[in-house]
Amino acid sequence: MDGYMYALGGYDGTVCTSTVERYDPEMNSWTKLSSMRQPRSGGVATALDGYLYVMGGTDGDMPLCSVERFNPLDGTWQTCAPMGTPRERPGCAVYLGCLYVAGGRDELLLELSTVEKFDPHILRWTPVPRMRNKRHQVSLLVFGEKLLAVGGWDGTSNLRTIETYNPDANTWRHFGCVKVSHPGGQSVLVKTTQEDAL
Numbered sequence: 001m002d003g004y005m006y007a008l009g010g011y012d013g014t015v016c017t018s019t020v021e022r023y024d025p026e027m028n029s030w031t032k033l034s035s036m037r038q039p040r041s042g043g044v045a046t047a048l049d050g051y052l053y054v055m056g057g058t059d060g061d062m063p064l065c066s067v068e069r070f071n072p073l074d075g076t077w078q079t080c081a082p083m084g085t086p087r088e089r090p091g092c093a094v095y096l097g098c099l100y101v102a103g104g105r106d107e108l109l110l111e112l113s114t115v116e117k118f119d120p121h122i123l124r125w126t127p128v129p130r131m132r133n134k135r136h137q138v139s140l141l142v143f144g145e146k147l148l149a150v151g152g153w154d155g156t157s158n159l160r161t162i163e164t165y166n167p168d169a170n171t172w173r174h175f176g177c178v179k180v181s182h183p184g185g186q187s188v189l190v191k192t193t194q195e196d197a198l
Contacts, residue, residue: 001047002072008054011041016060020070034075038066044092048099049120053080055101056087063088063107067118083125084116091140095147096167100128102149103135111136111155115165131163131172151181 005023007030009016018035036054043057043064052070056063063086068077083101090104090112099118105111111134116125135152142148147165149172151158158181163172 001052006045006052008045009036009040009043009057015039016041016058034077037068037077037079038064040064042089044090044101046092046094046099048094053099055083055092056090056104058088062086063105081123081125084127085112085114087112089137091135091138091149093140093142093147095142100140100147102131102140103138103152105136111153129170129172132174133159133161133163135159148175151178
């Protein structure tokens with residue numbers, strides 16, 4: 001966000017942490033920032049409307065439904081409305097102006113197919129239809145104006161399938177498969193310019 005990279009929480013080998021650091025590529029240095037309000041590992045984060053949101057994860061004992069956001073202008077964290085479901089290692093993405101969180105694992109250590117979205121204008125979470133598959137450690141990303149759920153673990157096997165969400169029909173459908181499943185792997189979208197392509 002704003003040209004910086006953020007590292008949030010994690011597990012230090014003993015406990016889950018709430019520490020936050022920011023990397024400045026121009027200075028090639030890390031700076032410690034205000035800690036999150038909730039220690040968490042296995043959460044997800046994304047930037048939306050000038051805030052850095054972090055959701056879910058685990059505190060070392062239980063999956064979390066808590067959500068908080070960081071304001072880089074004053075360096076403070078604010079507690080937001082919690083998700084409807086605790087989620088450890090879900091996927092998240094910003095799509096059509098809302099924050100979507102999908103899959104993960106709940107407090108019973110069951111893999112999830114449920115999805116919910118956060119509207120920053122009304123500061124509320126609402127449910128979205130379930131994905132076709134349960135997906136723990138799923139990659140959620142926007143590509144070609146489509147919201148895609150890639151891979152993950154369904155409780156039995158590592159998935160190669162991809163699903164896409166249609167907001168007009170409010171449904172998920174099969175979109176294809178990757179060639180090889182990647183346990184715990186993540187996808188990332190890399191934008192290139194025409195000059196990069198040349």
